[in-house]
Amino acid sequence: MADTKVDQMSVSVVEGPSLMTGAVPKQDDWMDVPAVFKPGNYCYPGKESIVAYIDKNLPGGLFGEPRTWEVESDDWKLPENWKEIIIQGMKDRLDKFRSFKVFMDCCVRCGACADKCHFFLGTGDPKNMPVLRAELLRSVYRNDFTKAGKILGRLAGAREMTFGVLKEWFMYFYQCTECRRCSVFCPYGIDTAEITMMARELLHLVGVNTNWILEPASNSNRTGNHLGLQPHTFKENAEFLLDDIEEVTGLRLNSLNFNRKGAEVLFVIPSADVFADPGIFTFMGYLLLFEHIGLDYTISTYSSEGGNFGSFTNNELMKKLNGKMYAEAKRLGVKWILGGECGHMWRVIHQYMDTMNGPADFLEVPKSPITGTVFENAASSKMVHISEFTADLIKHGKLKLDPSRNDHRIVTFHDSCNPARGMGLLDEPRYIIKNVCNNFHEMPENTIREQTFCCGSGTGLNTGEIMDLRMRGGLPRANAVKHVRDKHGVNMLSCVCAIDRATLLALMGYWNPGVEVCGVSELVGNALIMEGEKERDSGLRFEPLAGMEGDDNAV
Amino acid sequence: MRVLKSLLIVLALVLVALLGAEIPGGSILFGIVIPYVALFVFVIGFVGKVLGWAKSPVPFRIPTTCGQANSLPWIKQNKLDCPSTTAGVIGRMLLEVFTFRSLFRNTKAEIVDGPKLAYGSSKYLWLFSLMFHYAFLVILLRHLRLFTNPMPAFLAALEFGDGLLQVGAPVLYQSDIVFILALSFLFLRRVIMPQVRYISLVNDYFPLFLILGIGITGILMRYFIRVDVVNIKQLTVGLATFSPVIIGQIGSIFFVHIFLVSVLLAYFPYSKLMHAGGIFLSPTRNLANNSRMVRHINPWNDPNIKPHSYAGYEDEFREFMVDAGLPVEKELEPQPEAEQAPAES
Numbered sequence: 035m036a037d038t039k040v041d042q043m044s045v046s047v048v049e050g051p052s053l054m055t056g057a058v059p060k061q062d063d064w065m066d067v068p069a070v071f072k073p074g075n076y077c078y079p080g081k082e083s084i085v086a087y088i089d090k091n092l093p094g095g096l097f098g099e100p101r102t103w104e105v106e107s108d109d110w111k112l113p114e115n116w117k118e119i120i121i122q123g124m125k126d127r128l129d130k131f132r133s134f135k136v137f138m139d140c141c142v143r144c145g146a147c148a149d150k151c152h153f154f155l156g157t158g159d160p161k162n163m164p165v166l167r168a169e170l171l172r173s174v175y176r177n178d179f180t181k182a183g184k185i186l187g188r189l190a191g192a193r194e195m196t197f198g199v200l201k202e203w204f205m206y207f208y209q210c211t212e213c214r215r216c217s218v219f220c221p222y223g224i225d226t227a228e229i230t231m232m233a234r235e236l237l238h239l240v241g242v243n244t245n246w247i248l249e250p251a252s253n254s255n256r257t258g259n260h261l262g263l264q265p266h267t268f269k270e271n272a273e274f275l276l277d278d279i280e281e282v283t284g285l286r287l288n289s290l291n292f293n294r295k296g297a298e299v300l301f302v303i304p305s306a307d308v309f310a311d312p313g314i315f316t317f318m319g320y321l322l323l324f325e326h327i328g329l330d331y332t333i334s335t336y337s338s339e340g341g342n343f344g345s346f347t348n349n350e351l352m353k354k355l356n357g358k359m360y361a362e363a364k365r366l367g368v369k370w371i372l373g374g375e376c377g378h379m380w381r382v383i384h385q386y387m388d389t390m391n392g393p394a395d396f397l398e399v400p401k402s403p404i405t406g407t408v409f410e411n412a413a414s415s416k417m418v419h420i421s422e423f424t425a426d427l428i429k430h431g432k433l434k435l436d437p438s439r440n441d442h443r444i445v446t447f448h449d450s451c452n453p454a455r456g457m458g459l460l461d462e463p464r465y466i467i468k469n470v471c472n473n474f475h476e477m478p479e480n481t482i483r484e485q486t487f488c489c490g491s492g493t494g495l496n497t498g499e500i501m502d503l504r505m506r507g508g509l510p511r512a513n514a515v516k517h518v519r520d521k522h523g524v525n526m527l528s529c530v531c532a533i534d535r536a537t538l539l540a541l542m543g544y545w546n547p548g549v550e551v552c553g554v555s556e557l558v559g560n561a562l563i564m565e566g567e568k569e570r571d572s573g574l575r576f577e578p579l580a581g582m583e584g585d586d587n588a589v
Numbered sequence: 590m591r592v593l594k595s596l597l598i599v600l601a602l603v604l605v606a607l608l609g610a611e612i613p614g615g616s617i618l619f620g621i622v623i624p625y626v627a628l629f630v631f632v633i634g635f636v637g638k639v640l641g642w643a644k645s646p647v648p649f650r651i652p653t654t655c656g657q658a659n660s661l662p663w664i665k666q667n668k669l670d671c672p673s674t675t676a677g678v679i680g681r682m683l684l685e686v687f688t689f690r691s692l693f694r695n696t697k698a699e700i701v702d703g704p705k706l707a708y709g710s711s712k713y714l715w716l717f718s719l720m721f722h723y724a725f726l727v728i729l730l731r732h733l734r735l736f737t738n739p740m741p742a743f744l745a746a747l748e749f750g751d752g753l754l755q756v757g758a759p760v761l762y763q764s765d766i767v768f769i770l771a772l773s774f775l776f777l778r779r780v781i782m783p784q785v786r787y788i789s790l791v792n793d794y795f796p797l798f799l800i801l802g803i804g805i806t807g808i809l810m811r812y813f814i815r816v817d818v819v820n821i822k823q824l825t826v827g828l829a830t831f832s833p834v835i836i837g838q839i840g841s842i843f844f845v846h847i848f849l850v851s852v853l854l855a856y857f858p859y860s861k862l863m864h865a866g867g868i869f870l871s872p873t874r875n876l877a878n879n880s881r882m883v884r885h886i887n888p889w890n891d892p893n894i895k896p897h898s899y900a901g902y903e904d905e906f907r908e909f910m911v912d913a914g915l916p917v918e919k920e921l922e923p924q925p926e927a928e929q930a931p932a933e934s
Contacts, residue, residue, distance in 0.1 A: 047704045054700055058783045062590060091897065130889055132645040133872045139638070140867030143793050145785040146691075146714060149698040155706060165788050182792075182859050189594070191790040217653045221685070221692040221718075222864055223873035225653060255897045256905075265906050266913035293916050335915060336902050349648075350894055357896030365899055385651055389885045411659055411673075415881040426661055456651075458658025458671040458878055465664070480696055480708045484655040484670070510698075513706045 037074055038502050040544055047509060052158020054149075064160060065173065065193055069205040074502050076105045077208055077244035077495070084248045085241065091255055092354055097248075097347075098241025105204070108197075116240040117195050121178050123239045124232075128179065133228045138175045140222050141168060147216035147226070152487050153209050156506030161206050164216035164226040170202050171233050204242050207233040209503065211492035212346075213451035218484050230493075235348040243347070247494035251343040254355050258338040259305035265292075265335035272308045272317070272333070279318050282576065284568030287325045290333070293366070297332035298403060300363045303374030304341045304532030307553075313535045315574045316375055316553030322562050323424065323555065327404045327432060331372065337362035340379035341532060345386075346494040353390040356382055359417075360391050370400035371417040375553045377531035378492065380419060380459070381452035388415040405430040419453075421462040421530055424558060428469045434563040437472050439570060441580035443526040444473040445557065446518050448511065448538065449486035450531035460484070463530050463554045470561035475522040481514035491537035504537065505544050512545035519549055527551045592780060595794035599802050602852055603845050610844035619844045620824055621833045627851035634858025639866050648887040650880040653873040655691075659882075673879045685874055689719055714778070721771035725800075727751055727764040728807075735822055736829040757812070765808055772801050792861055799853055806846035816840035 038046070051057040061067050085100035103111045113119065128135050147164040149155060154162040161167060169191070176183030176192035183192030193199065212227035237243065250260035257264050263271065269292050280286050291297075303320070307313040324331055337358040344351030363371050373383060388394065397416035400409040407426045409418045427433050447467055453459040460483050467474050481487050490508025518524040527538055527549055535551055542549040560573045571582040609615045656667025668677045669684060684690040697711035730747055734740045752760035776797050779789050810816050820837045827833035857863070869875065903910065903917055910917050 044704050048700055048702055053784055053787065056783065059787065064787060092894070129645055130648060132642055132647045132870065133651065135645045136642050136867045136870050136872075139642075140861065140864040140871075142861045142864050143785070143788050143790065144692075144714060144718070145782065145788060146695050148784045148788075150696075155698055155700065160784070160787050163784060163788065169788065180859065189791055191792050214653055217873050218655050219691055219694050219696075221689055222868050223653060223685075223691065223871040225651070225873045228651070228873075256902075258902065264909055265915055266909040269913050269915060295916070335910075336899050350891070353891075353894050354896055357894070361896050361899060383881075385880050386649055388880060389649055389887050390890060392884050407661070409661075410882065411661075411879075412881045414884045417881065422660060425664070429661070429663060455653055455655070458654035458656065458667075459660070460657045461664050462660060478708070485694075509704065510706055513704070 038505075040505075043502075043505060047156060047158075047506065050158065053160045053163075054155060054158030057158075059160060064166060064169075065188070067161075068198055069202040071106045071201070071205070073106075074500060076205065076500065077246050077497055078499055079103055079105055080243040080245045080248040084245065084252050085243065087252050088248060088255070088351070091252075092351055094350070095239070096235075096350055097238050097243065101241060103241075110197075110200075110242065112197075112200075112240050112242075116200075119239050120174075120195055120200075120236050123236045124175065124178070127232050127235065128175075131228070131232065133225065134232050136222075137168065137224045137229060138172055138179075141165060141172065141224055143169075144221065146219045146221065147224075150216045150219050151210075151226075152213070152215070152490055152510045153211075153503075153507045156490070156509040157209075157503070159209075161202070162209055164210075164224075167206050167210055167226055168224070168229045170199070170206055171229060174199060200237075200240075200242065203233050203237055207237065208244065208495065209507070211451070211488045211490070211495060211507070213488035213492060214455040215451070215485065215487065218455065231349075234346065238347055244494065244497075246497035247343050247346045250341075250494075251347060251351060251355065254339045254341075254343060258334070258336045258358065260339055260341060260343060261305050261309055263305065263309065263338070268292075268305070268308065268335045268338050275308070275314055275318050275321070278314075278574070278576075279321060282570060282572055282574055283322070283564055285325075285564055285566060287321055289325050289329070289331075290321055292333050292335055294332040295366050296368075297366060298330040298369050299332075300337075300359075300366060300368040300371045301331045301333050301374070302337060302340045302359055302371060303333070304376035304379055305339045306341075306532045306536060307374060308338075310536060312539065312550070312552055312556070312575070313532055315556040315559070316535065317555075318574045319553065319555030319557070319559030320374060320420065322559040322564060323427075323433075326434075326562050326564060327427060329403065332366060332368070334362045334366065340373055340376045340383075342379060342382045343494055345378060345382050349386075349390075352382060352386065356387055357391045359383075359387070360394050363394070363416075364396050369398045370412075371397070372400075372420060372423060373417055374420050375530040375532065375555060377450035377452040377533060379532075381456040383415065383417055384457040387417070402426055404432050419459060419462070420555060421459060421466060424555070425462040425465045428466060433558075435470055435561045436563050437470050437561050439560045439573070439579055440471040440557050441473065442573070442577065442583075443471060443557070444475065444522060444524045445471050445526045445528050446475050446477055446515065446524045447482070447554075448477075448489075448515075448527055448529040448534060449482055449484075450529055450534050451486060451488050451492060453530055454484055454486050459530070463528075466554055467528060467557060470557045473522075475518050475524055477514040477518050481510065487511040487514065489531075489534045489537045489541060491541075492533055496533055496537045501540075505541065508537070508541040509545065511538070512541050515542065515549055516546050519546055525549055528554050528557060530554055591789060591791050592794050595791050595798050598791075598795060599798040599849075602799075602849060603802060606845040606848035607841055609848075610841050616835050616839065616844065619848050620835050620839070621828065623851045624828060624847055627854040631854040631857055634855075635863075635866065638858050638863055639870070642867070642870050646888045647872050647876070648889060650876050650878075650885040651872055652876045652878045654878050658878055671878050673877050673882070675877060678875060678877050682869070682875055686868060689715055692718060713774070717771045717774040717778075720767050721775060724764045724768035724771060728762075728768060731762070731764070735825040738822075738826050759811060761812075765804070765811075768804050769801070769808070772797065772804065776801070796853070796856070796860060796862060799849060799856070803846060803849045803853065806842055806849065810840070810842050810846060814840065814842050816843050
């Protein structure tokens with residue numbers, strides 16, 4: 035749990051001296067306000083051995099010199115020419131990414147983005163306004179890459195790259211979750227996610243990094259998944275859940291299998307779904323669904339991670355980790371790929387995968403073997419989202435559903451940032467929920483769909499050492515949930531993201547006790563009427579169903 | 590401080606023009622040479638900037654999806670906020686450029702006891718930005734009368750429309766009022782709202798004062814300080830036809846006006862004012878959301894970045910995989926008879 039008690043935090047976010055609460059910082063110029071690291075406001079740096087492993091597997095100096103360093107120290111053991119590396123790195127990226135170049139030039143500082151950022155709303159820290167976050171980088175850009183900046187210096191908003199600036203970058207580009215909410219409101223579509231990506235790439239070049247991102251990335255490279263589960267453990271974990279399914283439904287599923295050649299569909303999930311509560315219930319939902327429709331699928335232990343922590347470092351590592359999906363689909367000879375519920379995984383799949391690792395010409399255009407629907411929207415990438423797949427099944431009446439089995443749930447739906455603003459997956463999950471639940475309530479309209487608020491812990495910020503920050507960043511989301519909890523008695527926050535399932539759990543526990551978190555597929559699993567099942571008296575997490583609460587034999 | 594600095598710079602520019610136009614040859618310098626140079630800098634700078642942007646590729650297809658995507662046929666797509674076709678993108682861009690659609694979404698957030706976040710509609714920025722830009726456009730178009738002879742019919746219509754209220758003599762243009770009003774709002778907003786004041790740079794105040802200066806000198810010239818319109822038209826038509834001459838007295842207020850305009854032109858390509866060009870090249874707005882349908886090509890995609898191979902993975906874990914009953918590509922090598930274990934130490 036967070037270090038600060040919730041009562042104290044509740045007062046602090048409203049009354050604390052911050053730009054959100056109307057207090058104007060003393061210093062007239064933000065450039066004069068130094069970034070100060072204290073325990074709790076930064077993520078721990080990458081372990082030397084982890085950085086060395088990644089550097090060995092993805093050579094090219096992208097991750098700097100492996101070393102042990104302290105964030106609070108004034109000696110980060112940077113390479114001697116670190117400034118040159120940063121400036122050269124900026125130049126390279128300006129030449130490679132039009133987004134970066136245009137976004138560096140055309141901001142007018144209208145401030146429309148300012149109060150759109152969950153981190154600003156929760157912390158009131160001026161440098162968490164997206165515009166100022168970008169200015170941290172833009173000021174250096176002006177200094178080294180624009181005529182006005184070169185001649186006029188600070189008068190033109192330019193400043194030199196210094197260690198102080200580097201510290202600022204490390205602080206504030208790790209208080210951005212690349213959720214893109216600001217870019218919805220920006221009149222020029224300036225996307226802070228792009229800017230944060232660039233800044234993080236630059237920081238990595240000089241070996242400034244966080245372990246919470248690099249260790250899962252290195253695990254993913256070696257064992258196939260973030261958690262570092264080796265193949266036999268991954269299999270065991272997944273199979274263990276068959277016991278739970280049997281207990282709830284009375285059915286022993288036979289369809290779960292791994293690394294099977296010739297399956298029609300390769301199913302890729304965020305690995306947390308076989309390991310962590312409440313993701314495991316989502317996983318049970320997937321398995322019940324596939325059994326129900328008799329899908330010919332397989333799960334790979336080699337490509338056992340849908341998520342991509344590489345995407346939180348640089349485009350190169352993102353590509354390397356993502357490459358496993360197509361490689362494995364090819365090796366197994368499947369026809370197409372189905373993807374589980376995960377946010378940033380789908381940002382990568384939807385907007386990057388085909389470009390980086392395609393063309394997937396060895397696969398077929400995805401076609402549902404049950405309904406015959408051809409997923410034209412995935413004609414090139416050959417990968418379909420489980421919500422698209424499930425919505426199609428329901429629409430065609432292929433699922434036998436008993437929504438009353440979710441009657442003990444009063445559900446709302448959290449749009450995860452990436453599927454919402456990097457994909458446009460909004461109505462599919464809602465359609466599913468409305469068919470498998472009887473009680474569904476939307477949160478207020480400027481907190482859902484394309485205006486959804488981040489859980490506050492995306493892009494590898496879901497680590498324990500910055501709990502206070504996470505609870506602050508997640509406040510806008512939690513507040514909207516609280517609204518429907520108080521108004522409609524909502525007790526279940528559903529989502530289609532594995533990071534959400536982990537982080538919203540902590541967030542709800544902190545701000546809205548009593549609200550649980552689930553994946554949409556868990557609700558599907560609860561509602562599915564399986565052939566030959568026993569009469570269910572509990573849901574997939576052994577919670578009693580509505581009307582069964584008094585039954586002592588429920589478990 | 591930053592406000593004051595910007596204001597002083599603009600006042601200094603006014604002074605330069607006032608004094609400069611009085612020195613011998615000053616009217617030639619400020620009326621002909623500087624405007625030409627400024628225009629040249631503007632064109633070269635603007636084109637250079639846009640070409641510079643265009644030179645960098647768009648490696649990934651990254652539209653910000655602001656509505657339901659093209660998905661299953663029975664799910665209604667939001668074709669304007671999440672376009673999947675070129676036509677949709679054009680629609681999105683037109684709305685963005687002509688109606689500032691993204692800014693129209695603007696809200697204002699407040700935090701109150703609870704803690705509770707409250708969001709209110711906030712359309713002022715949108716409204717005044719739109720007013721400013723359209724008033725500027727009308728004024729620019731009206732100025733075409735100075736460069737054309739005879740004047741095209743649409744200009745007469747525009748002038749008539751702009752002066753429809755028939756107030757005052759010479760007739761008061763509504764666009765002038767709207768222009769000054771909107772600019773003043775944008776300035777006041779910048780100074781009063783703590784968030785915006787904190788982020789504002791000289792780069793933000795300077796163009797505001799500069800444009801305000803242009804507006805004020807223009808209005809002074811039309812309504813209050815007499816200038817010789819015939820002489821001015823002779824000069825401006827001359828400028829447009831590359832045969833400029835200055836005959837007789839024009840009035841120094843004109844030189845201030847045209848000097849500030851020249852500064853604006855020359856400043857434009859090197860400033861945030863380039864948002865006018867940037868909006869068209871913004872990859873989060875000008876791309877279709879079809880990246881799973883059509884493969885987007887990244888010219889610098891590195892084919893040498895390959896995933897950790899399956900073979901390498903199986904080599905590392907083969908024994909475990911076989912034990913766990915997972916299929917493998919290469920069976921375990923038959924274990925040679927266990928060698929004598931080295932003497933335990």
